[in-house]
Amino acid sequence: MKAISAISKATQGSELLTVSNLCLLINKTLKTLTLPAVGILVFLLLWQLMANNIITSLGQFPGPSQVWEQSKTLVVEHQRERKKEAAFYERQEKRNAKKLEKNPDATVKIRAYTGKATFVDQIATSLLTVAFGFMIATLVAVPLGIICGLSESVYRCVNPIIQTFKPVSPLAWLPLVTMVVSALYVSNDPIFEKAFLTSAFTVALCCLWPTVVNTIVGVASIDRDLINVSRVLQLGTATHIRKIVIPSAIPMIFTGLRLSLATGWMVLIAAEMLAQNPGLGKFIWDEFQNGSSNSLGRIMAAVLVIGVIGFILDSLMLTLQKRVSWDKQAILR
Amino acid sequence: MKKNYLEISQVGIEFATEGEPFRALQNVNLAIAKGEFISLIGHSGCGKSTVLNIVAGLYEATEGGVILEGREVDEPGPDRAVVFQNHALLPWLTVYQNVELAVKCVFKKSKSKTEIRDWVEHNLSLVHMDHALHKLPAELSGGMKQRVGIARCLAMQPKMLLMDEPFGALDALTRAHLQDSLMEIQQQLGNTVIMITHDVDEAVLLSDRIVMMTNGPAASIGEVLRIDLPRPRDRVILADDSAFNNYRQQVLRFLYEKQKNPATKKIQAA
Ligand SMILES: Nc1ncnc2c1ncn2[C@@H]1O[C@H](COP(=O)(O)OP(=O)(O)OP(=O)(O)O)[C@@H](O)[C@H]1O
Ligand SMILES: [Mg+2]
Numbered sequence: 001m002k003a004i005s006a007i008s009k010a011t012q013g014s015e016l017l018t019v020s021n022l023c024l025l026i027n028k029t030l031k032t033l034t035l036p037a038v039g040i041l042v043f044l045l046l047w048q049l050m051a052n053n054i055i056t057s058l059g060q061f062p063g064p065s066q067v068w069e070q071s072k073t074l075v076v077e078h079q080r081e082r083k084k085e086a087a088f089y090e091r092q093e094k095r096n097a098k099k100l101e102k103n104p105d106a107t108v109k110i111r112a113y114t115g116k117a118t119f120v121d122q123i124a125t126s127l128l129t130v131a132f133g134f135m136i137a138t139l140v141a142v143p144l145g146i147i148c149g150l151s152e153s154v155y156r157c158v159n160p161i162i163q164t165f166k167p168v169s170p171l172a173w174l175p176l177v178t179m180v181v182s183a184l185y186v187s188n189d190p191i192f193e194k195a196f197l198t199s200a201f202t203v204a205l206c207c208l209w210p211t212v213v214n215t216i217v218g219v220a221s222i223d224r225d226l227i228n229v230s231r232v233l234q235l236g237t238a239t240h241i242r243k244i245v246i247p248s249a250i251p252m253i254f255t256g257l258r259l260s261l262a263t264g265w266m267v268l269i270a271a272e273m274l275a276q277n278p279g280l281g282k283f284i285w286d287e288f289q290n291g292s293s294n295s296l297g298r299i300m301a302a303v304l305v306i307g308v309i310g311f312i313l314d315s316l317m318l319t320l321q322k323r324v325s326w327d328k329q330a331i332l333r
Numbered sequence: 334m335k336k337n338y339l340e341i342s343q344v345g346i347e348f349a350t351e352g353e354p355f356r357a358l359q360n361v362n363l364a365i366a367k368g369e370f371i372s373l374i375g376h377s378g379c380g381k382s383t384v385l386n387i388v389a390g391l392y393e394a395t396e397g398g399v400i401l402e403g404r405e406v407d408e409p410g411p412d413r414a415v416v417f418q419n420h421a422l423l424p425w426l427t428v429y430q431n432v433e434l435a436v437k438c439v440f441k442k443s444k445s446k447t448e449i450r451d452w453v454e455h456n457l458s459l460v461h462m463d464h465a466l467h468k469l470p471a472e473l474s475g476g477m478k479q480r481v482g483i484a485r486c487l488a489m490q491p492k493m494l495l496m497d498e499p500f501g502a503l504d505a506l507t508r509a510h511l512q513d514s515l516m517e518i519q520q521q522l523g524n525t526v527i528m529i530t531h532d533v534d535e536a537v538l539l540s541d542r543i544v545m546m547t548n549g550p551a552a553s554i555g556e557v558l559r560i561d562l563p564r565p566r567d568r569v570i571l572a573d574d575s576a577f578n579n580y581r582q583q584v585l586r587f588l589y590e591k592q593k594n595p596a597t598k599k600i601q602a603a
Contacts, residue, residue, distance in 0.1 A: 225421035228391055231409040233438040243434065247425040326425030326469070 062297035067304070070297035078118035085113045117278045123305065126279030129196055130268045130313075133203030134261055140204070141211035141260070142253060146245060148212070149219025166209040170202050170267040174274050177201045195277040202271040203264045210259035218252025219245055247326060254321040261317055265310045280306055338367040338525060339493060343397035344387060345551075357383050359551040361397070363544060368523040372536035374584065375546030375555075376592060381529045382418075384546075385495050388527065389415050401492060411439045414486035416496040420478040422470040428481050429466040432457060435485045456488035457481070459518055476507035480514075487518065496528040500535070508532075509568065512539060520565060533588070537580045538568055545587045556587055 044064045051063035062070070096108040117125070148155040178198045185197060222245065230244045246253075272281025284302050287295045344361040347354040357380045365371055373381045386392040388399050390409035399406040401413070414435075422431050432453045440449060457463045460480040470478055479499055486494055499515075500508040516539060519526060530536050536543045540560050547555040560580055562571065571577040 223421070225417050225419065226423060228389075228409070228415065228417070229421050229423070231391060232389065232411060232413070232415050233435055234408075234410055235438065244423070247423070327471070 056296065058291055058296055059293045062300050066297045067300045070294055071301045071304075073294075074119040074298065074301060078120040081115050081118045085115055088113045088115075119283060119302075122279050122283045123309070125196075125277065126268060126272065126281070127309070129199050129272070129277060129279055130203055130261075130264050132196075133200035133268070134207060134264045136200065136204040137208045137260055137264065138211060138257065141208045141256070142215055145212045145215025145253070145256070146219050146241060146249070149216040149249070150241075150245065155216065155220075162209065162212060165205075166213070168206075170206045170270050171274065173202050173205050174198070174271060177205070178275065193277070195272075195275045198275040199268060199271040199277040199279070199281075202275070203268050206267040207260040207264035210263060211253065211256035214252045214256025214259070215249060218249030218256075221252075222248045251321070251325050251327060254317070254325070258314060258317045258321065261313055262310065265306075265313060269306060336366050337364045337400075338369075338402060339363075339365040339388070340400045341365075341384070341388065341397075342400070344384070344394045344399065345396045346383060346387065346392065347395045356551045357549055358387075358394075358553065360553050363554060363557075365525060365527070367525055370519060370526045370539055370541045371528070372540040372543045373527060373529045373546065374531070374533070374536050374543055374588070375552070376548055376588065377531075379546045379549045380552040381546060382497055385415070385497055385527060385529060388493065389413050389495050391415075411435070411489045412492045414489045414491035414494055416479075416482050416486050416494070416499045418497045418499075418501060420470070420475075420482040422478055422481055422485075424470050427467045427469055428457065428462060428473070429453060431470070431481060432485045432488050436488050439489045452488060456484045459487060460484045460514060474507075476503050476511065479503065480511065483511075483515070487522070487524075492525065494524045494526045496526065498529050498531065501531065508535070513568070515539065516564075516566065533581055533584045536584060537562075537577060538566060538571065543580075543584060545584065545592075548592050555592060558583055 048063040048065075051061045051066075054061035092111065096110070099106050099108055144158070148158050178194075181194055181197050181201065185192075185194060226244055226248060230240050235243060268279070269281040269284070271277070272279040273285045274281075276282055276285075280302055284299050287298050287302075341361055341363040345356070345359040347356050361384060363371075373384060375381055383392060387394050388406065390406050390413065393407075406413070422428075423434070426434065433449065436444075436449055436453050436456075440452070444452060454463060454466070457466065460483055462477060462480050462484060465473065465477065470481070473481070479502075483496075483499065486496075500511055503511065512535060518524075528539065537560055543558040543560060545555045545558065546552050558580065562574075562576060562580075
């Protein structure tokens, strides 16, 4: 992307690609593409060297190549499972069709496929869980932050509570959340699994705080002049919040949201391990319990996937932040 | 012409500070007629902005009060529009939207959608900003931002136009240009204006009366100078005018002889 824009910039400046422009372009490509590649290569090399020297009870610590093999296996397993599922449904449909042919009034049963969740399914579950938890956190944190930012007295009331709960680890919350969900969420036909809710609420509880704190700071530090403009115009509270407070605090709110999402994603893995929500956390836990010679490779693959997804989530938030921020001059990274 | 359109009577204010309260103003009295252009001049920190903020309703006077058209001022409102020292445009709204927000607040019920649009555009063309309707404040020069700030206030059709050093941050050329625009607009619309300035020439050129403030703490109004120059006024012609120069001298004498330095006043008082 950056290289392309560098090219277009370079050609825009003058009709000809002059030597100095070319140098600039090379320099830019070097910075944006080559250097990260060098970093990754060095990392892989060191990893391989270290892996060769570590022998665990489950065999040698996996190097890049083993992890790559395991990743491929995980994908293959997923595809095999999908084929099985498709075949299952096809068989079931045929059977039902035959039944209906004989007797149009017959009741046909449609059973859901109950195969093993694959790695890809588990990624999807994790993403869904974190999205749900993050959404709850946002819906609570942003309004709470705005109220505390607007009113000094509310802030003074709420601040001790925020400061107390902010440093609490997800593992401490989990047993409580589990019990509360079990007690309150009783339904014969549950839309959500209990483990899903437990994980999501734990995520929400932990990723609430960065957004709350940053929103408070953003709202409390609105330019006095802008507040005075609002007072002179006699804007109502709702309009004041909509027209002045939110736009002005949006950069800080997004800083908080980004931190929250990163925290949430980190917390999720631990929560899933303990709550047995069928996501990446459970995958790692199961592999660990499994203890086959491939386990470490598979866990390492999961670790990398977790890292890459975290990176992608943050990039998405950054893009969103750039899109909604009015201050185009601000440097966001 | 009503003599007491705006009446500031016995206004004083104390600010709460860490130690004992700080008395910024004491016994400020001033009556302003409708359509009058008043300049407030005085040394930095004497309390000019504080007077303006009290009239705007943004500060509450500790004693005394302000009466506008027979009604006491107790809160800020769109009938007393403020042009802030550093424009105070909402950075996330375009030029048009900034003015539109103010217009919608004031004329929501009385103007239709198209009328609102025409009115916004009309006011922006008054300050010659109709070419940049859809730019963000960050994309404008300092003078352009200040003009939009003025347009926003004019568009509210306020009873009083309160300006806190509206041209303070501008270069001399832009300032002269905006002063001329402001004179023209005020002549046309007959606004009642209080303007804070540090610039003696500006004060004499624009004002009907110049209010000179004594140094703080407990600042008050020192002298009021009536400027009887015919309008429209032309800065180039007035530059050689003896009456104009006489007025200038009177203001300068007040500022640099009578109110030379806050320290001397204290010594005299003691
Ligand atoms: N909110 C406040 N709290 C405490 N003291 C204040 C406050 N606002 C103003 N003051 C004090 O009141 C005095 C007058 O301030 P003001 O801003 O009105 O001065 P000014 O004449 O507008 O100065 P300048 O020309 O530099 O803008 C100053 O001494 C200032 O320190
Ligand atoms: Mg001031």
